[in-house]
Amino acid sequence: MATKDDSKQARMLAHEGRDYPLNTLHEMHDMMLFIRRFEEKAGQLYGLKKIGGFCHLCNGQEAVCVGMQHASRPTDYVLTSYRDHGHVLARGSDPVAVMAELLGRSGGLVKGKGGSMHMFDIERNFLGGNGIVGEQVPIGLGVGFSSWYREDGRVTLCIMGDGGINQGGVYESFNMAALWKLPIVFVIENNQYAMGTSLDRASAETHLFKRGISFKIPGMQIDGMDVLAVEKHMSEAIEHARSGQGPILVEAITYRYRGHSMSDPATYRTREEVDEWRTGRDPIARLENLMIENGLATEDEFKQKDREIKKRINAIAKEAEAQPEPDPAELWTDVYASPINDAYPYPGRVD
Amino acid sequence: MNKITYREALNQAMCEEMERDANVFLMGEEVAEYNGAYKVSQGMLDRFGPKRVIDTPITELGFAGLGVGAAMTGLRPIIEFMTWNFAILAMDQIVNAAAKMLYMSGGMYKVPMVFRGPGGAAARVAAQHSQSLENWMANVPGLKVVMPSCAADAKGLLKSAIRDDDPVVFIENEILYGEVGDVPAGEYTIPLGKADIKRSGTDITLVAHSRMTGFALQAAEELAKQGISAEVLDPRTIRPLDERTILQSVAKTNHCVIIEEGWRFAGIGAEISARIMEKGFDDLDAPVLRVTGKDVPMAYAANLERMTLPSVAEIVEAARACLGRA
Ligand SMILES: Cc1ncc(C[n+]2csc(CCOP(=O)(O)OP(=O)(O)O)c2C)c(N)n1
Numbered sequence: 050m051a052t053k054d055d056s057k058q059a060r061m062l063a064h065e066g067r068d069y070p071l072n073t074l075h076e077m078h079d080m081m082l083f084i085r086r087f088e089e090k091a092g093q094l095y096g097l098k099k100i101g102g103f104c105h106l107c108n109g110q111e112a113v114c115v116g117m118q119h120a121s122r123p124t125d126y127v128l129t130s131y132r133d134h135g136h137v138l139a140r141g142s143d144p145v146a147v148m149a150e151l152l153g154r155s156g157g158l159v160k161g162k163g164g165s166m167h168m169f170d171i172e173r174n175f176l177g178g179n180g181i182v183g184e185q186v187p188i189g190l191g192v193g194f195s196s197w198y199r200e201d202g203r204v205t206l207c208i209m210g211d212g213g214i215n216q217g218g219v220y221e222s223f224n225m226a227a228l229w230k231l232p233i234v235f236v237i238e239n240n241q242y243a244m245g246t247s248l249d250r251a252s253a254e255t256h257l258f259k260r261g262i263s264f265k266i267p268g269m270q271i272d273g274m275d276v277l278a279v280e281k282h283m284s285e286a287i288e289h290a291r292s293g294q295g296p297i298l299v300e301a302i303t304y305r306y307r308g309h310s311m312s313d314p315a316t317y318r319t320r321e322e323v324d325e326w327r328t329g330r331d332p333i334a335r336l337e338n339l340m341i342e343n344g345l346a347t348e349d350e351f352k353q354k355d356r357e358i359k360k361r362i363n364a365i366a367k368e369a370e371a372q373p374e375p376d377p378a379e380l381w382t383d384v385y386a387s388p389i390n391d392a393y394p395y396p397g398r399v400d
Numbered sequence: 401m402n403k404i405t406y407r408e409a410l411n412q413a414m415c416e417e418m419e420r421d422a423n424v425f426l427m428g429e430e431v432a433e434y435n436g437a438y439k440v441s442q443g444m445l446d447r448f449g450p451k452r453v454i455d456t457p458i459t460e461l462g463f464a465g466l467g468v469g470a471a472m473t474g475l476r477p478i479i480e481f482m483t484w485n486f487a488i489l490a491m492d493q494i495v496n497a498a499a500k501m502l503y504m505s506g507g508m509y510k511v512p513m514v515f516r517g518p519g520g521a522a523a524r525v526a527a528q529h530s531q532s533l534e535n536w537m538a539n540v541p542g543l544k545v546v547m548p549s550c551a552a553d554a555k556g557l558l559k560s561a562i563r564d565d566d567p568v569v570f571i572e573n574e575i576l577y578g579e580v581g582d583v584p585a586g587e588y589t590i591p592l593g594k595a596d597i598k599r600s601g602t603d604i605t606l607v608a609h610s611r612m613t614g615f616a617l618q619a620a621e622e623l624a625k626q627g628i629s630a631e632v633l634d635p636r637t638i639r640p641l642d643e644r645t646i647l648q649s650v651a652k653t654n655h656c657v658i659i660e661e662g663w664r665f666a667g668i669g670a671e672i673s674a675r676i677m678e679k680g681f682d683d684l685d686a687p688v689l690r691v692t693g694k695d696v697p698m699a700y701a702a703n704l705e706r707m708t709l710p711s712v713a714e715i716v717e718a719a720r721a722c723l724g725r726a
């Protein structure tokens with residue numbers, strides 16, 4: 050039998066100079082697994098034509114979503130691209146509402162008006178969900194500007210892809226963020242591909258963390274397949290931004306297991322390449338192995354958890370599917386915050 | 401009443417609103433230390449300091465997006481484009497972000513901001529610096545589009561635009577900046593979405609916005625000499641359009657000519673004339689006619705520039721044609 054002291058020791062993991070309480074490790078693990086299973090379910094529902102349109106899954110990239118959220122505060126702001134399910138779930142949004150949004154239901158996170166690409170959650174300071182590649186970066190600049198203007202001590206996490214980094218607006222934003230020392234962490238999720246275009250076919254400088262150099266923005270490259278590395282380095286980056294030193298750029302090296310969107314068979318890469326990442330570097334397996342090796346959990350425990358998560362996800366999907374479609378009256382709401390009705394009968398309503 | 405320029409009226413509107421609400425700030429190229437490329441923000445840096453009157457690099461897409469993000473998080477940005485020609489670089493943030501954010505977010509994120517600056521033709525600056533984009537902007541649900549034709553409207557409408565909870569595209573006119581007008585002495589606002597009858601008449605309605613309102617007024621003067629009583633109606637807000645006032649005027653005059661500086665194809669005149677046809681057809685005694693800018697890029701040469709823009713003579717001619725007196 051372990052002494053009281055032993056059990057206390059066993060409840061912490063010392064890793065790369067940081068101590069992680071067991072419950073934190075479990076939280077990270079469970080959220081990554083939850084996102085994985087959630088995305089698998091979304092893929093299934095897409096196959097059944099219950100989810101439509103563009104649907105971009107983040108399988109393989111869960112450590113970036115989860116590590117980043119563990120490093121941030123609830124008051125910090127988050128913006129990302131259309132590949133947003135993992136980020137919004139990691140942020141703590143209601144998974145039923147996220148699933149209902151994918152299904153185009155009335156209880157969707159944004160009332161069925163956004164779908165897969167446009168998740169927003171104002172209570173969690175999650176500002177999308179943006180479908181135009183790179184568009185969230187100038188917007189994120191403005192969110193960071195708000196914090197600077199109000200001196201509210203918040204940090205903006207502005208996430209883009211290895212494709213998005215090539216948009217002009219990104220550099221306009223880097224320049225102004227650095228010029229005015231705005232509290233922004235720019236995060237590049239480098240999953241090696243922008244649709245079918247590999248990094249080296251699109252970027253002259255493939256070390257993307259260097260893309261801020263001409264704006265004097267410090268950059269770091271981190272292992273985006275290791276949730277603890279993401280948590281650690283994102284904590285440092287967020288601290289840098291919060292302390293008034295200005296923006297910082299983090300390139301997280303990661304990989305998407307699935308095609309770009311549901312319609313992409315991903316013929317531009319080899320099965321061996323995908324397997325190498327999936328089996329060799331999977332972020333969930335990696336954390337599980339680390340915890341097992343350190344005697345903090347057992348394989349059975351994880352198997353049991355997986356069963357529970359799958360069950361929960363099935364229940365979530367069922368609950369979301371049971372919701373009605375949005376009320377037709379919703380068509381006309383939220384176009385304007387202050388509509389000028391008297392002057393403007395909408396087209397079709399000829400009086 | 402005070403006599404001030406259109407430029408001063410805009411300046412007063414911004415200053416009053418910035419005094420009133422600490423969340424309002426002005427940002428754009430040369431707005432601060434240079435006091436504005438067209439001096440609209442004269443003295444504002446001194447008055448409000450560098451945190452609220454901010455010079456940007458030449459980076460329209462970036463600072464338009466900055467405005468959107470700032471508005472989503474509770475500020476009320478006034479984003480100045482040195483001219484609307486340059487806002488074309490920022491179109492994604494205006495159309496895809498600002499206009500759609502409230503809807504896409506299921507009503508969560510409103511975008512209370514103003515994009516403003518001069519539009520339309522200036523003088524002798526050729527094709528890239530002389531054009532009207534209001535029909536692009538007015539096509540987009542989610543945006544409000546405002547275009548004042550005189551100092552009093554400029555002040556009252558800009559104050560309303562700054563207080564409005566939606567993104568407002570506020571298109572001024574460079575040639576009007578120096579025009580003096582009577583402006584009420586005390587605090588006032590003019591509601592968005594309300595047209596104004598600038599001159600009343602009984603025979604024909606001339607609908608014109610921005611600089612063309614002045615042209616229409618001159619044409620009405622000329623028509624009066626010819627025994628024709630023209631009503632001049634300025635929509636002031638292009639979107640939402642005050643179609644009620646337009647329809648009421650046409651119901652009275654039974655004739656309408658729409659004047660706009662911009663190109664004819666799918667222009668503001670096309671929209672207004674379609675609405676009159678849809679909802680006021682029985683009131684018309686003749687087809688609605690349009691006087692528009694010619695369908696060519698703006699040339700530099702003085703004569704070609706003059707030919708490209710609508711003229712008072714063309715408006716008079718169109719009004720006579722509409723009335724069957726050509
Ligand atoms: C401005 C713009 N151009 C093109 C597209 C089409 N498109 C959608 S995603 C994508 C690839 C983006 O790749 P990346 O930034 O690496 O993000 P990832 O999909 O890998 O997460 C493209 C070209 C778009 N949505 N927006």
Ligand SMILES: [Mg+2]
Pocket residue numbers: 210211212238239240241242243244
């Ligand atoms: Mg990518």
